[in-house]
Amino acid sequence: AQSVTQLDSHVSVSEGTPVLLRCNYSSSYSPSLFWYVQHPNKGLQLLLKYTSAATLVKGINGFEAEFKKSETSFHLTKPSAHMSDAAEYFCVVNSGGYQKVTFGIGTKLQVIP
């Protein structure tokens, strides 16, 4: 069995300040982990993915995430928020094979000017 928990349903930051979106997972296997972003009325776009290579993963638009096996976490960070980062972010876990992929409930990021 696997699960993913996004610890905050809403996060609000000021423009230019750091962003931290938290994600914890559980999996019986070595999972692949992903972060997706969804802007209003748009589809989901892949930000970054971890697939058992480097534990610090860099993605698009300045985002990065660190896989910490001991903490079963895969938090998403960005040093400086832009207004265009306001969106909903989904953490996703996949344990491979034909098991279902599991989405987190999403974190809505608000960026205040």
Place this chain on the structure above:
Amino acid sequence: DAGVIQSPRHEVTEMGQEVTLRCKPISGHDYLFWYRQTMMRGLELLIYFNNNVPIDDSGMPEDRFSAKMPNASFSTLKIQPSEPRDSAVYFCASSLGAWTEAFFGQGTRLTVV
């Protein structure tokens, strides 16, 4: 490649009518997924195909829902008869491997009145 293409983008229909949603996956992708997104339930996997064969349809809510993939470049999701509680955004996604990373279409916003 133009990405995953879904049509229509918006559909408004009356209760009891048949609704057909369409999806063209990215060429060369062997996996195709249908998701439903609602405020209450978030993202739900309805069904997925591997090489045009349905592998897991356990997420299909009722017999009113059916999905087909007659060839590698086309899939449909049909609801017959439609009900107001089917109102949601339906996403199609495709991937090269078993969810190595999935590419999402823009979604179809379905409203059943």
